[in-house]
Amino acid sequence: MSILNWTYLFVGLSFSLYLFIAWRVRVKDTRGFYVAGRDVPAYANGMATAADWMSAASFISMAGLISTMGYAGSVYLMGWTGGFVLLALCLAPYLRKLGHYTVPEFIGDRYESDVARVIAIVCAVFISFTYVAGQMRGVGVVFSRFLNVDISTGVFIGMFIVFVYATLGGMKGITWTQVAQYWVLITAFLVPTIAISIQLTGHIVPSVGMGATLIEPSVVGQTNFLLNALDSTLTDFGWHFYTEAFEGKWSKFNVFATALTLMVGTAGLPHVIVRFYTVKNVQAARWSAFWALLFISILYLSAPSLASFSRYYMIHTLNGSSSESLPSWFIVGKKRV
Amino acid sequence: MNHPNTPHPSSNSNQQKKHNSYWNKNLKIMSLLLFCWFFFSLGCGVLWVDFLNQWTIPGTGFKLGFWFAQQGSIIAFVIIVFIYALTMNRVDKTENESKLNA
Numbered sequence: 001m002s003i004l005n006w007t008y009l010f011v012g013l014s015f016s017l018y019l020f021i022a023w024r025v026r027v028k029d030t031r032g033f034y035v036a037g038r039d040v041p042a043y044a045n046g047m048a049t050a051a052d053w054m055s056a057a058s059f060i061s062m063a064g065l066i067s068t069m070g071y072a073g074s075v076y077l078m079g080w081t082g083g084f085v086l087l088a089l090c091l092a093p094y095l096r097k098l099g100h101y102t103v104p105e106f107i108g109d110r111y112e113s114d115v116a117r118v119i120a121i122v123c124a125v126f127i128s129f130t131y132v133a134g135q136m137r138g139v140g141v142v143f144s145r146f147l148n149v150d151i152s153t154g155v156f157i158g159m160f161i162v163f164v165y166a167t168l169g170g171m172k173g174i175t176w177t178q179v180a181q182y183w184v185l186i187t188a189f190l191v192p193t194i195a196i197s198i199q200l201t202g203h204i205v206p207s208v209g210m211g212a213t214l215i216e217p218s219v220v221g222q223t224n225f226l227l228n229a230l231d232s233t234l235t236d237f238g239w240h241f242y243t244e245a246f247e248g249k250w251s252k253f254n255v256f257a258t259a260l261t262l263m264v265g266t267a268g269l270p271h272v273i274v275r276f277y278t279v280k281n282v283q284a285a286r287w288s289a290f291w292a293l294l295f296i297s298i299l300y301l302s303a304p305s306l307a308s309f310s311r312y313y314m315i316h317t318l319n320g321s322s323s324e325s326l327p328s329w330f331i332v333g334k335k336r337v
Numbered sequence: 338m339n340h341p342n343t344p345h346p347s348s349n350s351n352q353q354k355k356h357n358s359y360w361n362k363n364l365k366i367m368s369l370l371l372f373c374w375f376f377f378s379l380g381c382g383v384l385w386v387d388f389l390n391q392w393t394i395p396g397t398g399f400k401l402g403f404w405f406a407q408q409g410s411i412i413a414f415v416i417i418v419f420i421y422a423l424t425m426n427r428v429d430k431t432e433n434e435s436k437l438n439a
Contacts, residue, residue: 066407071386071403071406071407073407074382074406074407074410077406077407077410077411078378078379078382078383078406078410078411081410081411081414082374082378082379082410082414084414084418085374085414085417085418086374088418088421089367089370089371089374089417089418089421090367093425207408210398210399210408211394211397211398211399211404212397212398213398225397225398226398227398227399227400227403228398243390243400243403245386245387245390245402245403245406246386246387252383252384252387255383256379256383256384259378259379259382259383260379263378282429283422283426283429286421286422286425286426287422287426289418289422290415290418290419290421290422293414293415293418294415294419297411297412297414297415300411301408301411301412304407304408
């Protein structure tokens, strides 16, 4: 079977799974639609939050960004997960305590003002639109690549699927679909990461492999730790160290400010906040925040490993080839670094 | 959520005291954990990363600062949220029990 057929098979299977779940848990009342009847167990809500929160950016582009940026790529790792900590500590339990359906409702009641509520609605709509635009583009890119269709066609396919299961199942359908999505996502990410980790370092856990020694040392007479080999090869090419902090425009202040901005911004994502309304009580909201971050960390600890593996792999595949025989994207990438 | 220092006129002082002690515990736990949050990520991962990079984690190729930025901070975050859920839920539980006894 060709790669394209395999892709059709897997995409088809995961879509049918999502639609099947949506049909099974379809809802009939308001409580079910907005807050999944408030009976989602903490670990399941954690899994759904993790899938919800790890968007196209985490899944498709983060490892690649870290791979090209090296140390500076850590802003995404620290920024996004650190923002989740703020959300779990400062927002989620208090929002759940008041027990509403949406954030604007909370704001309106907390400040006893309809003006505040309207402002909150405008903000939520604005943030959601901006966010969805990026996500949908991601969906389009994925489908255009895997199904060989136009990016806009890809966007429409994705929109249709989400529309069906969201209107059918409401929050309940979305929750259970996302639990399934988490497993699809983490499997898809970990299989290649573990494979490349075993191939390069012989370690099953990518985070361990990243700090380990290479099976086949590239340069004789040097310490053959992966990161050291990566650093020395990169300097041979005239680039900066992979692990070097603060080079180029990424000064200490810049890294600090970017990480902090990402943290504060992540803490306010409306689609993640709303997830905490679906659990039974405040205590469950706290536990589900823990579960979510635990499930998220599995991907976030593997992504930097994948980044360093692939940078090493790429450099060594290209090493020795002349600049004429290099692919064009490689030249473009070098200019931008 | 009323601010602890501005007592609601209708609440009696005993209840207010209990609420205050609960809120103070809450603040103490939060500020401690937020300090750890800052220390391990923006601290070890950004502010002192070049200083920490002079050491390598024994037996690995990880420079210490780099490890904090790409691995350690995330591990610390998971532990922080775990401790938060554990301690705050315990505080909630004792609070509820004392409410029932009163």
